[in-house]
Amino acid sequence: MSHRAFTMAGGVCAVFFLLAAAVGPVASSAFAQSKDAKPADKAAPAGREAGKEANKVDEYAEAQHALSGPAGNPECFWLGRRVVGLLWRDDLDTAFRHLDLYDRFGCPSAHIQASFRCLIEHGNNIDPKAADTLNARIQACWLSPAAPVIPAPAAAAAASSPASH
Numbered sequence: 039m040s041h042r043a044f045t046m047a048g049g050v051c052a053v054f055f056l057l058a059a060a061v062g063p064v065a066s067s068a069f070a071q072s073k074d075a076k077p078a079d080k081a082a083p084a085g086r087e088a089g090k091e092a093n094k095v096d097e098y099a100e101a102q103h104a105l106s107g108p109a110g111n112p113e114c115f116w117l118g119r120r121v122v123g124l125l126w127r128d129d130l131d132t133a134f135r136h137l138d139l140y141d142r143f144g145c146p147s148a149h150i151q152a153s154f155r156c157l158i159e160h161g162n163n164i165d166p167k168a169a170d171t172l173n174a175r176i177q178a179c180w181l182s183p184a185a186p187v188i189p190a191p192a193a194a195a196a197a198s199s200p201a202s203h
Contacts, residue, residue, distance in 0.1 A: 097177070104181045107146065114145035119176050122153050126161070126172065152183035 102110040109118065117140040124133035141147060156179035165171045 101181060105149075108144055109146050109149040109180075111143075111145070113143045114140065114149075115180065117143065118145060118150055118153065119173075119180050121150055122157055122176050122180065123172065125154055126157055126176075149180075149183065153179045156183040 098112045098115060101112070101115040104110065105115075108114050117136055121133050121136045121140060124130075124136060137147075137150065140150065153176070157175060160179065161175060163171070164175055
C-alpha cells in the first residue's frame, strides 16, 4: 500500500514538473516584457522623487534655521503642518490623532495654536481646489506665525495689473 502511494506521488510530481516546463518559457517571456516596460515608466518618477526629496530636506533645514526650539525639529515641522492643515479642512478626528503624536514627540502645542490662528487670519485667499496654495500658506504660517511671508497669488497679481493700467 505504501509503495502504491509513493508511486502515485511520484507520478503527480512528474506531471507538475512537465506542466511547469511547458508553461515556464511562456510565463517568463510575459514577465520579461512587463519588466522591460516598467523601468522606462519608473525612470521619470525616480527623477521627480529625487527633486522632491531634496526639496523636503531644504524645507526641514529652513524650518530649523527659522525656528528656535523644538518647533523647528523635523518631526514637529512635519506633524505640525499636517495638524494645521487637517484643522483647516475640519478633519478634527485625524487632527487630534496627529496632535497626540505631536505632543508625544515633545513638540510645542502653542506653536500649533499660533500657526492655526495665522492661517485663519491670512487664509481668505486660499483656493480650495489648489492644494499648493493651502500648503504654501501653512508653511509660511508655521515658519513665522506672527508675520507670515506669503507670496502673492498669481491670480491676484494678474487681476490687479489690468486695473492699474
